[in-house]
Amino acid sequence: MVEYGLRFLAGGIAVSAFAVLGDTLRPKSFAGLFGAAPSIALATLPITLSQKGAPFAAVEGRSMIVGAFALAAYSWVVCVLLKKFLLSSRTATMATLIVWFVVAFGVSAALFQLS
Known part of the structure; x- marks a missing residue:
């Protein structure tokens, strides 16, 4: 259960950070590139590192x-x-x-x- 909480927290922070980055870039079509997939992947990689090596x-x-x-x-x-x-x-x-x-x-x- 703690793992899911960590993933939720890390994913939420990463998605928010990437959304801010995407919002500042021009043209606005780049904003979608910084959506959920890259930020979730980067957020969960440290958790995977600590749990699975x-x-x-x-x-x-x-x-x-x-x-x-x-x-x-x-x-x-x-x-x-x-x-x-x-x-x-x-x-x-x-x-x-x-x-x-x-x-x-x-x-x-x-x-x-x-x-």
């Missing part, structure tokens, strides 16, 4: 980085499909999901093979 937290941190990299690749390809090929947003986002999976699993396989 450094090796487990390192794997979690690497997984977060891989996910962010895959999301960036996915977003870039969606933008290209929308602007250059004038696809509908639904078609572009659904078709590009494969890019996210390939990048995420490919980079994960390469990283975890090396470590």
Whole structure:
């Protein structure tokens, strides 16, 4: 129960801090980038470190980085499909999901093979 309380408190503080950061940036479309997911991930990483140890937290941190990299690749390809090929947003986002999976699993396989 204490763990849930710590996660709630740390997550709330982190979400608030990232919301303030997002509110100060221009253009306002950047505010959504600093929403719940990155702040919750960063807030719970120290809790994971203290409860499950450094090796487990390192794997979690690497997984977060891989996910962010895959999301960036996915977003870039969606933008290209929308602007250059004038696809509908639904078609572009659904078709590009494969890019996210390939990048995420490919980079994960390469990283975890090396470590």
